[in-house]
Each structure stands twice: as structure tokens, then as C-alpha cells.
Amino acid sequence: MLIEREAITRLQAVAIAVIIAVAVIGGIYYYVIMGPTPTTEEKKIIFTYPFQQIVSTIDPAKATDETSCCAVINMYDPLFFPVKFENGTRKTVPWLVEEWFVSEDGMTYTMKLKEGIKFHDGTELTAEDVAFSMDRMLSIGMGFSYLWEGVLQPGDTEVVDKYTFKFHLRKPYSPFISTLIQLFVVNKKLIMEHLEPGDFGEYGDYGQKYLEDHDAGSGPYKLKSWERGVEIVFEKFDDYWRGWKENSPTEVHCKVILEEATVVTLFKKGELDMTHMWLTPETFEELKQIPGVIVDEDLALQIFHIPMNMKKPPTDNKWFRYAICYAFDYETACELAGGAPQAEGPVPLPVEGHAEDVLVFHRNVTLAQYYLNKSGYKPGEVTIDIVYITAVELERKICLLLKSNLEEIGIGVNIIGETWGRLCDLATSPETAPHLSCIYDRMKTLHPDSHTYGKYHSSVQGTWRSISWMENSTIDSILEQARATADPEEALELYKEAQRLITYEAPAIFVFNNIHRIAMHDWVKGYVDPGIMSFDLYWWNLEIIGRD
Amino acid sequence: MKYTEYLARRLIMIVFTILGLSILIFFIARVLPGDPARLALGPEASEAQVERLRELLGLNKPLYIQYFDYVLRLIQGDWGLSLLTWRNTLYDILDRLPASIELTTIALGFAVIVGVPIGVLAGVNKDKKTDYISRTFALTGLSFPRFFVGILLQVFVYFCVAQFLDWPISGRIGTKPPVRITGFYLIDSLITGNLRAFVSAVQHIVLPAFTLSLASIAQIARLTRAGIIEQYRKDYILQAKALGIPENLIIYKYMLKNAFTSVLTIIGLLYGFLIGNAFMVETVFVWPGLGYYGVRALLFKDLNAIVGVVITIGIIYAFVNLIVDLLYGYIDPRIRYGEEIR
Numbered sequence: 001m002l003i004e005r006e007a008i009t010r011l012q013a014v015a016i017a018v019i020i021a022v023a024v025i026g027g028i029y030y031y032v033i034m035g036p037t038p039t040t041e042e043k044k045i046i047f048t049y050p051f052q053q054i055v056s057t058i059d060p061a062k063a064t065d066e067t068s069c070c071a072v073i074n075m076y077d078p079l080f081f082p083v084k085f086e087n088g089t090r091k092t093v094p095w096l097v098e099e100w101f102v103s104e105d106g107m108t109y110t111m112k113l114k115e116g117i118k119f120h121d122g123t124e125l126t127a128e129d130v131a132f133s134m135d136r137m138l139s140i141g142m143g144f145s146y147l148w149e150g151v152l153q154p155g156d157t158e159v160v161d162k163y164t165f166k167f168h169l170r171k172p173y174s175p176f177i178s179t180l181i182q183l184f185v186v187n188k189k190l191i192m193e194h195l196e197p198g199d200f201g202e203y204g205d206y207g208q209k210y211l212e213d214h215d216a217g218s219g220p221y222k223l224k225s226w227e228r229g230v231e232i233v234f235e236k237f238d239d240y241w242r243g244w245k246e247n248s249p250t251e252v253h254c255k256v257i258l259e260e261a262t263v264v265t266l267f268k269k270g271e272l273d274m275t276h277m278w279l280t281p282e283t284f285e286e287l288k289q290i291p292g293v294i295v296d297e298d299l300a301l302q303i304f305h306i307p308m309n310m311k312k313p314p315t316d317n318k319w320f321r322y323a324i325c326y327a328f329d330y331e332t333a334c335e336l337a338g339g340a341p342q343a344e345g346p347v348p349l350p351v352e353g354h355a356e357d358v359l360v361f362h363r364n365v366t367l368a369q370y371y372l373n374k375s376g377y378k379p380g381e382v383t384i385d386i387v388y389i390t391a392v393e394l395e396r397k398i399c400l401l402l403k404s405n406l407e408e409i410g411i412g413v414n415i416i417g418e419t420w421g422r423l424c425d426l427a428t429s430p431e432t433a434p435h436l437s438c439i440y441d442r443m444k445t446l447h448p449d450s451h452t453y454g455k456y457h458s459s460v461q462g463t464w465r466s467i468s469w470m471e472n473s474t475i476d477s478i479l480e481q482a483r484a485t486a487d488p489e490e491a492l493e494l495y496k497e498a499q500r501l502i503t504y505e506a507p508a509i510f511v512f513n514n515i516h517r518i519a520m521h522d523w524v525k526g527y528v529d530p531g532i533m534s535f536d537l538y539w540w541n542l543e544i545i546g547r548d
Numbered sequence: 549m550k551y552t553e554y555l556a557r558r559l560i561m562i563v564f565t566i567l568g569l570s571i572l573i574f575f576i577a578r579v580l581p582g583d584p585a586r587l588a589l590g591p592e593a594s595e596a597q598v599e600r601l602r603e604l605l606g607l608n609k610p611l612y613i614q615y616f617d618y619v620l621r622l623i624q625g626d627w628g629l630s631l632l633t634w635r636n637t638l639y640d641i642l643d644r645l646p647a648s649i650e651l652t653t654i655a656l657g658f659a660v661i662v663g664v665p666i667g668v669l670a671g672v673n674k675d676k677k678t679d680y681i682s683r684t685f686a687l688t689g690l691s692f693p694r695f696f697v698g699i700l701l702q703v704f705v706y707f708c709v710a711q712f713l714d715w716p717i718s719g720r721i722g723t724k725p726p727v728r729i730t731g732f733y734l735i736d737s738l739i740t741g742n743l744r745a746f747v748s749a750v751q752h753i754v755l756p757a758f759t760l761s762l763a764s765i766a767q768i769a770r771l772t773r774a775g776i777i778e779q780y781r782k783d784y785i786l787q788a789k790a791l792g793i794p795e796n797l798i799i800y801k802y803m804l805k806n807a808f809t810s811v812l813t814i815i816g817l818l819y820g821f822l823i824g825n826a827f828m829v830e831t832v833f834v835w836p837g838l839g840y841y842g843v844r845a846l847l848f849k850d851l852n853a854i855v856g857v858v859i860t861i862g863i864i865y866a867f868v869n870l871i872v873d874l875l876y877g878y879i880d881p882r883i884r885y886g887e888e889i890r
Contacts, residue, residue: 054632062634142589145597146590146593259699259831259832268706269717420847421848
């Protein structure tokens with residue numbers, strides 16, 4: 001029998017040595033010979049930003065989440081734009097529109113476009129594109145199309161001439177102008193050239209397949225590349241109608257980074273120019289201590305509140321709700337939220353149309369006991385449920401705070417953690433909706449209608465936004481009147497009246513007005529937050545000055 | 549039984565297994581809480597819009613009709629509309645699958661390269677110091693949560709290594725990805741001769757693969773140890789020693805080969821497990837794999853994505869275990885199917 005005395009043959013040993021040598025030489029070659037990134041890339045001004053979730057779509061007719069909306073806002077232009085002025089006020093201003101006026105009955109809006117605005121393929125943006133974009137939005141029926149539900153139908157947008165068009169509304173709708181910040185104009189010619197078979201007759205699929213991977217916009221940036229789940233890269237559109245500043249980013253790299261610790265580490269390393277807003281208050285405090293880092297803080301157009309189910313005992317009892325509102329420790333809750341101011345009613349503080357004279361509760365245990373007694377419930381007699389979203393630690397802490405406050409006056413509390421999907425399910429009926437829930441609610445337009453009619457009119461019940469299940473004919477009537485009023489100032493007064501009546505019914509514990517925070521290196525200039533989701537990520541505003 | 553006959557039977561069984569899996573996950577996905585249409589359109593969407601989307605998704609039809617429609621489309625390559633990305637789920641999965649396979653393969657390869665020698669050392673030196681140290685090292689890897697190890701590594705690289713060497717702590721590549729041929733960056737960059745991309749891809753995969761491999765190292769080491777100990781007692785080993793065959797040759801050429809069948813089994817199981825369960829590592833290292841995609845689909849009740857991911861992982865499990873079974877025949881001639889023992 002031949003016995004092998006070697007573990008490996010000479011040939012095998014030589015092969016292993018060659019592989020190791022190639023690896024070492026390859027590494028040396030890479031670092032020494034090939035050197036750093038080729039110089040052509042150094043002339044670009046690259047801005048790098050983290051996305052906390054994947055970009056689901058870049059189609060302006062479908063985007064609703066923050067990252068998708070960020071992509072859309074930078075590749076397309078809306079008719080109007082939310083702007084924050086130096087004095088802190090926020091207004092909706094004309095953007096693609098040069099001038100506009102509304103008929104006396106509030107049913108027809110006539111608008112004239114700015115001339116000479118180009119799409120990324122060089123085609124001029126005209127009234128045809130606007131009409132097409134609105135019809136497309138309404139026909140597909142996703143994204144922000146709900147803003148015009150019952151107000152406009154496909155075909156209601158009339159093209160008068162090359163730059164003039166009219167919206168013929170089905171009913172007066174005072175928030176209409178504010179909603180047009182979510183109408184992004186697409187290139188009709190480009191889409192018509194790339195139609196696929198679909199459900200929309202001569203319009204096929206309305207270009208949905210094409211816009212999965214391409215853009216058809218006129219915005220400051222074009223889509224350069226998109227590796228789904230990893231990174232989306234935008235490049236500057238040189239012929240953008242607003243022009244460019246000297247140090248504007250020429251490329252924006254948005255990397256999907258899901259873990260907070262990773263975002264912070266990369267930011268400290270300088271690989272990210274900015275963080276996103278979803279870091280914890282404690283992390284922002286830590287970042288503030290780092291030289292060269294600026295943490296921008298401002299009131300957000302978002303409130304945190306705890307809606308109470310007004311159709312389920314015992315929270316169907318107004319005095320019981322008053323007892324809860326007076327028992328809650330608002331000060332501690334605001335501290336937990338990093339020093340956010342207490343909310344005053346359903347509409348965020350900085351919004352034009354926010355009513356300053358609404359009923360605002362403050363902790364008063366004596367009054368809480370008084371109202372509990374007035375409600376007819378005795379201490380120790382009832383236990384209520386409060387639901388929070390398990391992924392949000394702050395909500396859990398606030399639930400614990402509320403539990404201790406309510407137990408002080410003899411109301412028992414069960415704290416239940418649920419997923420977002422489950423809460424949406426529970427909200428669909430008054431029987432399954434919990435007594436209390438923890439809700440963050442952010443404005444989608446700069447108009448109080450979103451947080452009044454959109455939450456408290458009896459026609460909108462059945463979603464998490466209206467989980468209070470309020471049914472009040474007086475409030476309904478005022479909100480309907482407010483929507484139908486053509487005069488904007490008059491309409492705002494009616495919305496303020498509605499807010500006063502809503503807070504008087506105590507449908508929720510209005511806890512705090514959230515603070516919008518974002519951290520950036522000091523070489524990032526020009527950042528501004530108008531308050532509407534993703535509009536602060538309008539990269540055209542930024543300049544990079546002083547970065548090595 | 550002939551070899552080809554065995555292969556054919558296994559392939560048919562795989563089809564039925566996947567079919568059964570698809571029925572199970574299809575119905576489970578539809579009883580999960582949450583209205584998928586409402587979740588997809590957002591809370592402000594009107595009831596009419598939600599109803600339209602339900603109609604488009606076929607959610608108003610009886611469940612068994614929905615299933616048959618789904619299977620018919622599946623065979624034609626339409627894996628259903630994803631409610632998160634609004635496109636064919638198959639494209640989403642194909643985008644992410646190479647990343648998961650690449651990460652899992654490297655991680656498992658690393659686990660074998662490290663775990664097997666640890667197991668051999670422990671087995672050969674049973675109850676001695678080397679055995680205790682090896683087992684402690686392996687079990688430590690098993691005990692630490694993967695996301696914790698991942699974050700620790702990132703912090704270590706940032707604070708310690710970064711001063712000497714620019715090493716990436718997230719992502720899949722730091723330069724323009726290579727031209728897509730297979731979807732595996734390591735392979736595509738070599739095929740296209742893109743050395744920069746290859747080196748960058750290697751740098752980026754090291755940390756997540758190491759993190760993912762830790763628990764597997766422990767399992768492989770333990771099984772190897774047990775196998776080595778069992779083989780060590782056998783008569784042929786005593787004979788080999790008596791014949792003067794070097795110790796290393798006995799261990800690595802004879803004992804390890806015979807002890808490897810159980811390790812092979814665990815490798816097969818680990819492969820499918822890691823592809824679907826690497827979402828923590830993918831989250832920390834921003835690795836665009838199937839794990840995180842699957843979790844997100846679950847949380848947002850993206851029905852078609854849930855079913856698609858489970859079917860994909862099921863197919864991988866089935867084929868990997870088929871390969872493992874075929875490799876048994878290679879390792880141990882006694883169980884080579886369809887051949888007579890000569």
C-alpha cells in the first residue's frame with residue numbers, strides 16, 4: 001500500500017503561495033499605484049445625506065412617504081411651494097405659477113405659468129403638462145390625490161392657451177391653493193412616448209412603468225442612478241429655471257441607512273454632511289457638543305396627541321375626558337420630548353390659522369378629581385386601555401407617565417404596544433378603537449383644514465387620524481362652511497372657531513408641538529425647513545462652503 | 549435506485565414542497581392584522597381610493613380564487629405588485645437576492661474556515677486547555693447578539709482602525725458598482741476586470757460577513773468537535789497511527805472527511821437560515837439584502853412581497869439541502885445513491 005506522508009503536495013503548496021502573493025500584490029497595487037479617487041470626481045460638489053428608509057417610488061403620483069417625497073421634490077416642480085420667511089412665518093407661494101385668481105364663487109381657479117421653464121429633456125413646460133399631471137394624479141388615485149377627492153375629477157382642468165389653465169372645481173374648497181404644493185408637473189410628451197398597456201384608455205398605464213426608473217420632471221436635480229435599498233443619486237440640472245448658486249451641490253447622494261448608530265458614526269466621520277430628523281433628542285444633544293456641528297431646531301408642523309375614543313365608555317363621557325386632560329403632566333411630557341412646547345389645540349403652533357385662544361389644559365389634580373366626580377365614575381371603578389406604537393420608545397414613556405397620573409386619581413390604565421398596521425386596523429371601528437392612542441400627526445399642507453376637517457369632521461371617521469370618532473353637528477357645519485368660503489381670511493376665521501369648539505370637546509390630550517431637529521456640519525449653508533414633510537430636503541437651497 | 553432517478557424524485561418533491569409552502573404563507577399573510585390597501589395608500593386616502601386598490605389587488609375575491617390567480621401569475625413571472633415599491637415583487641427580490649447570497653456565502657465560508665479547525669483542535673485535545681479555550685471562544689460568538697457585535701465593530705473601526713486605514717463600515721461598495729452580470733459584486737468585478745470595485749467590495753463585505761458568521765462558527769465547531777471525538781475512537785485510526793502516518797494527515801485527510809457529514813448538514817440548514825435571518829446585520833451595515841426587505845414587507849403587510857420572500861427562501865433551502873445530500877455521496881461512497889458497493 002502506498003502511504004502518503006505529506007499533508008499537502010508540493011503543487012498544492014505552490015498554488016497557495018501564488019494566491020497569497022497575488023492578493024498582496026493586488027492590495028499594494030490598489031493603494032499605491034491606483035491611488036485615491038480619480039481627479040475628475042474631485043471637481044464635483046457632492047452632498048451626502050442618510051435616508052432612514054428605502055425609497056419606495058419616485059413617481060410623483062404615488063409618493064407619500066418622506067424619502068419618496070424627497071426624491072420627487074428635487075426632480076419635479078409643484079405649482080405652489082411652502083416657504084418659510086426670515087420672521088418664521090410660513091406661507092404657500094406661487095412657484096411654477098406666475099399669477100392666479102379665483103372666481104367669486106370659489107369654483108374656478110385661473111392660473112398663468114411662468115414662461116421658459118424647461119423639463120430635463122429640454123421640452124418647455126406648458127399648461128398641457130399641468131392638465132395632464134392633474135388628470136394623471138386623479139386617475140391613478142394614489143399618493144396625494146385624496147387632497148382633491150370630490151373637488152376635482154379627470155378632465156376638470158381646462159387648457160386655455162400655452163401657459164394658461166383653469167381648474168373647474170366641483171365644489172368650493174378654500175384649502176385648494178395650499179394643496180397644490182403636492183401637484184408635481186410631469187412631462188406629458190416624454191410620458192406619452194413611453195406608455196405601456198394599461199387601464200387608462202388612450203393613456204395606457206399613464207407612464208407608471210416608465211416612471212418606476214426614470215424621471216420626467218423640471219426640478220433642480222435629475223435622477224443619475226438608483227440602487228434600490230442602497231442609494232439614490234441625483235445630479236444637477238444645469239438649465240434649472242431658478243438658476244444656480246456658486247457652491248450648490250452638483251451631486252446629491254442619498255444613502256439608505258436604517259440604524260441610528262450607523263448614521264451617527266458616519267456623520268462623525270464626515271461621510272455624511274447631514275443627519276436626518278429621526279435621531280433621538282439625546283443623540284442631538286450629544287451632537288451639539290461636537291465642534292463644527294450645527295443642530296438646527298425649530299417648531300415642526302406636527303403635534304403629538306393622545307386621541308380619546310368618544311364613542312366608547314368611559315371616554316365617551318366629556319367630563320371623564322376633562323378629568324384625564326387635567327390629570328396629565330404636560331410639563332414632564334414636554335421635557336421627555338426634548339423641551340418641546342405644549343400643543344395648543346389640534347393645529348400646530350406655527351401654522352397660519354392656528355387659533356391662539358383655544359382651551360388649553362394644564363395639570364391640576366384637584367380639577368381632575370372634580371371632573372371625575374362630575375362624570376359619575378368613582379375612583380377605582382374603571383380601567384382604560386392606551387395603545388402606543390412599539391417602535392417609538394418616547395410613546396411608551398409617555399404612556400407610563402399618563403398611567404401614573406391617572407392612577408393618582410383612581411383611573412386604571414392598561415398600556416398596550418402595537419404595530420402601526422394593527423393600530424390602523426383597530427381604528428376602523430369605534431368598538432375596536434382603544435380608549436386612548438398615541439399619535440403623531442404631521443401637516444401635509446400649510447392649511448389648518450388638514451388638522452381640523454381632516455381629523456374631526458364626522459365624514460372622515462375610520463382611520464387613525466380620526467380615531468377620536470368625534471361626531472358633532474355644530475363643528476361639522478362650521479368646517480363645511482369654512483371649506484366652502486371663497487375668501488381666505490374669512491375661511492381662516494371659521495377654522496379658528498372650529499378649533500375653539502374642538503378643544504372644548506376635549507377629543508384628545510394635545511401633548512406637545514414637536515420640534516424638528518436636524519444636524520449638519522458647519523460647511524452646509526442655506527438649510528431651511530418650511531415644515532411640510534420633505535420640503536426641507538429641497539437641495540437647491542443648500543451650499544457647501546468651507547469643506548476640505 | 550439510480551442517481552438520476554433519485555435526482556428527479558427530489559426535484560419533483562421540491563416543487564410540491566414549495567407549493568405547500570406557498571399555500572401556507574399565502575393564507576397566513578392574509579390573516580395578519582392590518583388592511584394592506586390602507587397601509588399602502590396612507591391614512592389620509594379616501595375610502596373610495598382604498599376600495600379601488602383592493603379591487604386592483606383582488607382582495608375582494610374569495611381567498612382560494614386569489615391563490616389560484618397568484619399561482620397562475622407566479623408561473624408567468626408576475627409575482628404580484630409590491631405595495632411598498634409599486635412594482636413586480638420579483639424584480640425587488642432579484643435586486644436584493646444576490647446581495648444576500650453573496651453575504652451568506654462569504655459568512656458561511658468564513659465560518660467553515662474558522663469553525664472547522666477550532667472544532668478539530670477541540671476534538672483532538674478533548675478536555676484539555678485547548679479544548680476549553682476553543683469552546684469558550686466559539687460560544688462567545690454564539691452568545692453576543694449580532695446587531696450588538698456589528699455596532700461594536702463599526703465603533704472599533706471608526707475609533708481605532710480609521711486612524712491608519714480608511715475602512716468602510718457600511719454599504720456594499722464604495723465606488724461605482726461593477727457592470728451587472730451575475731449581481732454578485734465580487735464575481736462581476738473580477739469578470740469585468742474592475743479591480744477597484746473588487747477591492748472595495750471585499751472591504752465592504754468583511755465586517756458584515758464576520759458578524760454574521762460568529763454564531764455559525766460556534767455551531768460548526770461544536771459539531772466538528774463531536775465528529776472528531778467519535779472518529780478518534782475508531783479502529784482504523786489506531787491502525788493508521790500504528791502504520792506511522794503523520795498525525796496531521798490522519799486528522800485532516802481521514803478523520804475530518806468522515807466527521808464532516810454532520811457538519812455538512814448544518815451548513816445546508818444554516819445557509820437558508822442566514823439568508824432569511826440576516827436582517828439585523830443588514831440593518832446595521834446597510835446591506836441591501838433580502839432579510840430587511842422581508843421584515844419591512846411583514847410590518848407593512850406587503851402581501852405579495854411576504855409570499856415572494858418566503859417562497860424564495862424556501863427554494864434556496866430546498867436546493868441547498870439537495871446539494872448537501874448529493875455531496876454526502878461524494879464524501880461517503882457508502883451512501884452514493886444508485887451505485888453498488890464494490
